[in-house]
Amino acid sequence: SNAVKVSTEMQSSKGFEPVKSVRALATTSAAGTSSVVDNAAATTGGAVGYLQCTSCVGGTLTPKIQHSTDNSTYVDLLTFTAVTPTTAGTAERVSPAGTTPVYRYSRTVWTLPAGTAFFNTALGRRANT
Numbered sequence: 001s002n003a004v005k006v007s008t009e010m011q012s013s014k015g016f017e018p019v020k021s022v023r024a025l026a027t028t029s030a031a032g033t034s035s036v037v038d039n040a041a042a043t044t045g046g047a048v049g050y051l052q053c054t055s056c057v058g059g060t061l062t063p064k065i066q067h068s069t070d071n072s073t074y075v076d077l078l079t080f081t082a083v084t085p086t087t088a089g090t091a092e093r094v095s096p097a098g099t100t101p102v103y104r105y106s107r108t109v110w111t112l113p114a115g116t117a118f119f120n121t122a123l124g125r126r127a128n129t
Helices: none
Strands: 018-030 048-057 062-068 076-078 090-094 104-113 116-125
Touching: 018 048, 018 104, 048 076, 062 116, 076 090, 104 116
Parallel strands: none
Antiparallel strands: 018 116, 048 090, 048 116, 062 076, 062 104
């Protein structure tokens, strides 16, 4: 809780996939919506999403990444597998089929009817095709 600097190192079995954090690693105890990420433009090369949930206690976390053309109306882009207390501590990578367009704005929404969860999400946009 008092960290001033955090560094991480990861290895990928999928190769290099640059991503932007959509929801920072933090604890939540209710349903919610992250801050919006403005990517300046839409892309047409597809996407990849990452979920890391290190703790889920007393409930089921169901997160997804949504996107929007106008920062007003959002639709689901990526849906992650629900996380329960017995599946917490794992990470998931999801990708829509083919070269699904990704709109300019993105955010994370989640449900958590009870309990607490400590998680983050990230979205990688593939180059325009």
